[in-house]
Amino acid sequence: MKALLHVALRSALNRRGTLALVVLSIALATALLLSLERLRTDIRSSFSQAVSATDLVVGARTGPVQLMLYAVFRVGGATNTISMDSVRAVAAHRAVAWVVPLALGDSHRGYPVLGTTVDYFKHFAWGDKQPLRLAQGRTFDGTLDGLYEAVLGAEVAAQLGYGLGQKIVLSHGLGGGGGLDAEHADKPFTVVGVLERTGTPVDRSVHVSLQAIEAIHLDWGGGAPIPGLQIAPEHARKFDLEPKQVTAALVGLKNRAAVFNVQRFVAQYEAEPLLAVLPGVALDELWAAVGLGERALLAISGLVALVSLASLVAVVLAGLNERRRELAVLRAVGAGPRQVLALLALEGALVTLAGALLGALMAAASVVLAGPWIQQRFGISLIASAPTAEQWALFVAVLAAGMLASLVPGWRAYRLSLADGLSPRT
Amino acid sequence: MPPNCKIHARFGGQPVAESSDPSAALPGVPRRGALAVLAGLLYGALQPVGALAQSSAARDVVPLMKPPLAATGPAASRRGAAVSAARTITWEALVPPGWDPFKDFKDLDFQTLDDGDPRAMQLLKKMREAWDNAPVNAAIVGQTVRLPGFVVPLEDSKDGLKEFLLVPYFGACIHSPPPPANQIVHVLPKVPAKGFRSMDTVWITGTLSTVRTDSYMGAAGYRIEAVDVSPYTDKPR
Numbered sequence: 254m255k256a257l258l259h260v261a262l263r264s265a266l267n268r269r270g271t272l273a274l275v276v277l278s279i280a281l282a283t284a285l286l287l288s289l290e291r292l293r294t295d296i297r298s299s300f301s302q303a304v305s306a307t308d309l310v311v312g313a314r315t316g317p318v319q320l321m322l323y324a325v326f327r328v329g330g331a332t333n334t335i336s337m338d339s340v341r342a343v344a345a346h347r348a349v350a351w352v353v354p355l356a357l358g359d360s361h362r363g364y365p366v367l368g369t370t371v372d373y374f375k376h377f378a379w380g381d382k383q384p385l386r387l388a389q390g391r392t393f394d395g396t397l398d399g400l401y402e403a404v405l406g407a408e409v410a411a412q413l414g415y416g417l418g419q420k421i422v423l424s425h426g427l428g429g430g431g432g433l434d435a436e437h438a439d440k441p442f443t444v445v446g447v448l449e450r451t452g453t454p455v456d457r458s459v460h461v462s463l464q465a466i467e468a469i470h471l472d473w474g475g476g477a478p479i480p481g482l483q484i485a486p487e488h489a490r491k492f493d494l495e496p497k498q499v500t501a502a503l504v505g506l507k508n509r510a511a512v513f514n515v516q517r518f519v520a521q522y523e524a525e526p527l528l529a530v531l532p533g534v535a536l537d538e539l540w541a542a543v544g545l546g547e548r549a550l551l552a553i554s555g556l557v558a559l560v561s562l563a564s565l566v567a568v569v570l571a572g573l574n575e576r577r578r579e580l581a582v583l584r585a586v587g588a589g590p591r592q593v594l595a596l597l598a599l600e601g602a603l604v605t606l607a608g609a610l611l612g613a614l615m616a617a618a619s620v621v622l623a624g625p626w627i628q629q630r631f632g633i634s635l636i637a638s639a640p641t642a643e644q645w646a647l648f649v650a651v652l653a654a655g656m657l658a659s660l661v662p663g664w665r666a667y668r669l670s671l672a673d674g675l676s677p678r679t
Numbered sequence: 680m681p682p683n684c685k686i687h688a689r690f691g692g693q694p695v696a697e698s699s700d701p702s703a704a705l706p707g708v709p710r711r712g713a714l715a716v717l718a719g720l721l722y723g724a725l726q727p728v729g730a731l732a733q734s735s736a737a738r739d740v741v742p743l744m745k746p747p748l749a750a751t752g753p754a755a756s757r758r759g760a761a762v763s764a765a766r767t768i769t770w771e772a773l774v775p776p777g778w779d780p781f782k783d784f785k786d787l788d789f790q791t792l793d794d795g796d797p798r799a800m801q802l803l804k805k806m807r808e809a810w811d812n813a814p815v816n817a818a819i820v821g822q823t824v825r826l827p828g829f830v831v832p833l834e835d836s837k838d839g840l841k842e843f844l845l846v847p848y849f850g851a852c853i854h855s856p857p858p859p860a861n862q863i864v865h866v867l868p869k870v871p872a873k874g875f876r877s878m879d880t881v882w883i884t885g886t887l888s889t890v891r892t893d894s895y896m897g898a899a900g901y902r903i904e905a906v907d908v909s910p911y912t913d914k915p916r
Binding site: 298301302305306308380381382508509510511512513514516517531533534536537538540541 | 807811831832833834835836837841842843844857858860863864865876877878890900901
């Protein structure tokens with residue numbers, strides 16, 4: 254067996270040019286399969302980590318997935334707002350322990366701004382019921398003195414290089430306008446706190462109080478400043494800054510088993526069309542919807558792997574012609590047909606192994622290199638952890654398919670007769 | 680040299696017993712042994728791929744028959760012992776024997792009432808209030824039971840579901856009225872249950888307890904710290 258391996262290696266080294274290309278193509282196919290699987294798992298875990306210990310998310314009557322996407326993940330815009338009266342009615346329900354209203358719609362240099370109450374920092378949890386922690390400073394206190402205070406998520410502070418005391422200006426709209434955004438320039442905010450990194454959309458958000466959102470929109474109408482109406486920041490405090498409309502609300506219950514009753518109450522609330530969703534159920538609906546796309550991508554990656562293995566077979570088969578003399582010599586020194594088959598199969602298996610290992614390395618490297626960019630851009634954390642069971646399954650499948658594929662040239666060589674090799678009729 | 684000339688030589692230290700090999704006389708016949716081994720390897724290697732395809736394939740059709748989670752090891756055997764000691768119950772067992780939420784409505788004829796009729800709405804409200812205060816069956820509290828149901832996830836983590844609700848029928852959270860308070864079980868698995876999604880069918884095994892909350896749901900609600908959470912199969916035990 255060792256001698257066979259030795260001969261196979263030497264023989265392969267002799268043709269290292271072509272075989273290197275085959276190794277590369279197998280590596281790319283394996284990297285594609287493994288990266289896809291890693292991305293799929295990490296996106297799912299990232300989404301499911303985003304909110305925890307919240308029983309219901311209440312918002313305008315859209316759809317469960319859309320409500321989760323814009324209220325929790327800050328992806329996309331809200332279709333409608335809900336009135337604060339409805340939020341108070343939900344809070345008054347006897348099964349509800351706490352309600353945290355959320356107001357979205359502004360941004361700061363592309364990062365969404367969230368208007369909320371101080372209870373947000375007390376009740377919001379992520380991951381495995383982990384609370385939000387401050388890395389620096391403090392939260393805003395919700396009083397009128399601290400009206401223009403902001404708390405940044407970890408990503409915002411890191412990417413924009415902000416520290417405590419930094420003055421920031423919020424823009425109207427969801428951002429991405431690249432400088433054309435209408436700014437609330439007359440009412441700058443001061444950063445008073447920075448949150449610890451969570452790996453959730455919280456990192457990409459700027460948190461201010463609900464009253465502050467009302468204040469900056471006092472002299473605005475229809476998405477633009479009302480001409481001739483200018484309310485100075487300190488004068489804004491004198492106005493009624495209680496919010497009338499919010500985007501959504503997070504609800505926590507006293508008894509988790511009462512969730513259906515509160516959901517039913519919200520769904521049948523007569524004053525306004527509302528929707529309440531269980532976060533876990535809505536996310537599962539999302540995965541069911543994208544599951545078809547995932548399977549299609551996986552199938553395509555599988556086809557790519559098959560194509561690269563077919564190229565392996567083609568290359569080795571094509572090279573058999575030149576190796577007839579080599580194989581005949583081996584036969585002459587006593588190698589049986591079995592050994593010749595084993596030699597070719599082993600060579601194919603080694604090439605596949607080298608390609609698969611290189612592909613696994615490439616997949617891991619791409620996670621390390623592209624991870625920070627994806628984290629910053631989409632809020633999804635790619636974890637460079639040990640391979641999952643599914644990744645191992647794909648890796649072994651590529652190896653097995655390669656071994657099977659390399660039996661084809663081996664069989665061909667098995668059939669070549671000794672005489673044909675020693676006196677080739679070319 | 681003629682093709683079937685017998686050559687006795689050494690290759691790799693092992694004598695090549697070609698002459699005594701019956702299949703050598705027919706060079707085209709494959710060696711069954713080697714191919715069988717390779718086929719076995721391939722089959723073994725492709726099993727996880729099949730499982731992967733199955734697990735990500737249509738979960739919304741009939742649940743696949745998979746063996747329960749109990750496998751090897753001391754924890755699993757303890758779990759297996761607990762599972763076999765549990766009594767398989769149905770959802771009716773969670774309802775106390777004398778409870779009849781419809782006893783106030785026996786004299787009314789539902790057929791004559793329109794759905795939008797205010798009296799029907801009133802009745803529905805009363806019925807729901809009765810359901811919200813549905814009492815637990817004291818006889819069954821504290822027993823180790825095995826109960827099938829549908830999963831409504833509450834807390835999901837990387838390791839699996841850490842908290843979920845078990846409900847007796849499909850779509851309990853969507854369009855049908857919520858189940859009565861004694862037909863919802865709050866499940867906290869001892870080991871996070873991996874691979875379960877919303878509305879999956881499962882067997883839960885654990886000891887029933889109640890949660891006394893003096894605020895909502897005047898009666899207490901059921902809770903189980905599940906020793907075992909396994910996919911639902913039809914096989915009775």
